[in-house]
Amino acid sequence: MNEQDVIALVLVYAIIGVSLIASELVKRRFPNADSRKIVHIGVGNFVFVWWMFSEGWIMLAFFAIPFSILLFIAMFEGNVVSRSRLGDISNKMGHRTGLFLYALSIGVMIVVFRDHWIAASIGMVAMTYGDGFGSVIGKRFGRHRGLGGKSIEGSLGVFAATAIVGFVLISLYGYLASIGAYTGDVYGSALPAWCACAIAGFVAMLVEAFCPGKVDNLAISLCVATSMVLIGV
Numbered sequence: 001m002n003e004q005d006v007i008a009l010v011l012v013y014a015i016i017g018v019s020l021i022a023s024e025l026v027k028r029r030f031p032n033a034d035s036r037k038i039v040h041i042g043v044g045n046f047v048f049v050w051w052m053f054s055e056g057w058i059m060l061a062f063f064a065i066p067f068s069i070l071l072f073i074a075m076f077e078g079n080v081v082s083r084s085r086l087g088d089i090s091n092k093m094g095h096r097t098g099l100f101l102y103a104l105s106i107g108v109m110i111v112v113f114r115d116h117w118i119a120a121s122i123g124m125v126a127m128t129y130g131d132g133f134g135s136v137i138g139k140r141f142g143r144h145r146g147l148g149g150k151s152i153e154g155s156l157g158v159f160a161a162t163a164i165v166g167f168v169l170i171s172l173y174g175y176l177a178s179i180g181a182y183t184g185d186v187y188g189s190a191l192p193a194w195c196a197c198a199i200a201g202f203v204a205m206l207v208e209a210f211c212p213g214k215v216d217n218l219a220i221s222l223c224v225a226t227s228m229v230l231i232g233v
Contacts, residue, residue, distance in 0.1 A: 008052035044128020064107035123225030126204035134158030148209035163201035
């Protein structure tokens with residue numbers, strides 16, 4: 001593990017910490033707001049950092065696995081973690097297994113898609129930004145029922161957030177590669193990047209609409225990442 005790996009770990013845990021603090025501040029200022037989505041979306045910003053890790057096992061050992069264990073413990077009552085902000089979000093503000101599967105999906109992406117880093121990153125974007133903004137937009141502006149009983153507005157939010165942030169991520173990787181800061185795989189599909197991101201958004205929208213909420217964090221990331229591999233990303 002080199003100096004850049006240490007910096008990456010510090011940044012990842014800083015992202016988690018800032019997301020939790022922001023969620024707590026919003027909860028205190030706006031008690032009726034769905035502050036857990038701030039954590040859901042905010043922690044997702046790790047996709048802009050995890051390219052810095054030199055080896056996948058470092059992310060797995062020092063980020064994905066500890067985070068998963070912490071959230072698994074948070075699911076059970078009577079311990080210090082369950083009484084923390086993480087436990088509150090996990091047990092009182094959403095599906096009991098939701099945050100655990102959120103963390104688990106990160107480890108799955110690292111292991112299963114280790115040779116398809118861009119595809120894994122877009123899968124994470126779909127699960128964090130896509131699902132998160134879809135929920136926020138659906139609750140705030142949802143007026144019309146659509147696929148799977150979800151609102152059309154929310155589903156469009158999933159599509160748009162996944163496609164837009166996915167394109168930003170692909171552009172970032174391309175830029176980092178061009179200046180020599182990133183030496184991993186870059187976008188290589190025959191399809192234009194915007195088209196691949198639109199496909200990712202469409203897949204995320206369908207999975208989010210029909211998949212049970214208890215497992216959608218894992219299902220969205222897996223399905224979107226797989227679809228990206230199939231089109232050559």
